[in-house]
Amino acid sequence: MTDLATTRDLLGDLIALPTVSADSNLEMIALLANRLGDLGAEVEILADQTGTKANLLARIGPEEPGGVLLSGHSDVVPVEDQDWTSDPFVMREAGGKLFGRGTCDMKGFIAAAVAMADRFAAQDLRHPVSFAFTYDEEVGCLGARGLRDVLQDRELIPSLAIIGEPTEMRIIEGHKGCCEYTTRFTGLEGHGSRPELGVNAVEYAVRYVSQLLELREHLRHRAPPGSAFEPPWSTINIGRLTGGHVHNVIPGLAEVDWEMRPVQDRDRDYVKGEIDHFVRQKLLPEMRRVHPDADVVTEVIGEVAGLIPMDDNGARDLVARLTRANGTDLVSFGTEAGLFQQLGMSAVICGPGSISQAHKPDEFIELEQLDHCLSMLHGLADQLAA
Known part of the structure; x- marks a missing residue:
């Protein structure tokens, strides 16, 4: 099975879990944790105070500081009062697009990252790749704030963070708080x-x-x-x-x-x-x-927190090499990237899909966008093994 087919199948499983911010995300976190754990990743599930929400933190590769963090939020916005042409929690494919709540914002990136985990695990990585999947981004980045508080007391944290919000694979180096x-x-x-x-x-x-x-x-x-x-x-x-x-x-x-x-x-x-x-x-x-x-x-x-554009940004430079992009942008929407920047990581936003599709009925992601994301992650695996 190709990486794209694997990603598509996993994305369908994630869409079937209606992780609206008002509800629990534990089933999705368990699915991802099991998949990564089966590949030998070191996995932590960090529950919130209610026990109904959790962040997932995982690492593949050497137990050392540095490396790259791939991050995405597990929650999605509600579908009530939206005019969908099909069940928003049953992924539908048509015309080279995958439709469903969360396809672009941002389960598409999560599916691509986890689908590529077997390639990371198969490589003799010189630097680790980490995964951070959070809860309640849509209602104030609550999960990422909790994750920041956990990581700030640790020595083994990544150096670079790629937050896979939908940017059509453009490199975003800044946004306001x-x-x-x-x-x-x-x-x-x-x-x-x-x-x-x-x-x-x-x-x-x-x-x-x-x-x-x-x-x-x-x-x-x-x-x-x-x-x-x-x-x-x-x-x-x-x-x-x-x-x-x-x-x-x-x-x-x-x-x-x-x-x-x-x-x-x-x-x-x-x-x-x-x-x-x-x-x-x-x-x-x-x-x-x-x-x-x-x-x-x-x-x-x-x-x-805002993501402050920095002259010295290793994450931006890495993603530019991987995507062969020759420019960066700023965006008006907020993300979790600034919270990782506060930990001393260099951070960049780059992911498949368009923000213009986020939060709308008949949300979709193009298969071509997922393929571009997988190409970036292939290159990342090679970079971390070099």
Whole structure:
């Protein structure tokens, strides 16, 4: 059986496991762990606190630091309210394409990497190849954050990381971070005719949003010199503001959903520090003069590290040799790559399929794209054995 046929069959098995972020991924992790373990890989299953999710970490080759990490996330987005022409969890082949939820984002890369594991195992590798398959990337890179915390205390970690998000096998060396928050305001309800006797949660939420918008303007002047991102500065977006019920009642509760896309960590720290200072020094004292139990609480939904473009990037240079690409790009979507970069690895994003297909009904990956990915992995096996 050819590598492409093996990859296609394995991808079909992975698509049949509906690893939507709200559900468990343990069955998929067990399938991959067994397959890699049968080839002699050293395999670890790292469960989360609930015991319903897990990361998989595996290594083939010498027990030493360095080598290359191949990484992908096991979870997929939901299919509810999407108009699919066939069962999204039964892979369908038509016109040189494989259809199904997760085919491009990103079980296609996982299937290719694991299908190639027998070739890695058959080689006398001088440097190890590692595999990291994570949970809950789609809801804040939760699994990769946990994996980062585990790896940061270890000596035997890879030097280079290839994250196989769908890039049509283009080399991506950078993306902004993505930080998502929900801020909740607790005031005091009352009759609309006596606003001075209540604490209007909506009004304080509006003032909070106004401060965020002011900070957004400040960020335009903090863009790093030569930033290649579009736009080149960090951004803030207000996604949702809710609160209140009727015209004549002072609303006691309000919520704001907002996000920040930092091009550098210091911008994230700047915004969080400034908005926290505004709450503690301005909003809360005013609110609590009327109602001592008034509060403003921000929940961190997710803080995904950006991938910072580096002049010295061994992963980028390796993938350029393997794919014979002569250029790199930046992307607007977030990935787990920055978390591996934080561990000191050089990281790059390169994988089969198009991001334009991700999260949509009738998601697909082209067989040609999988073949290109397998060619890259063939070359990687030769490089690690050289």
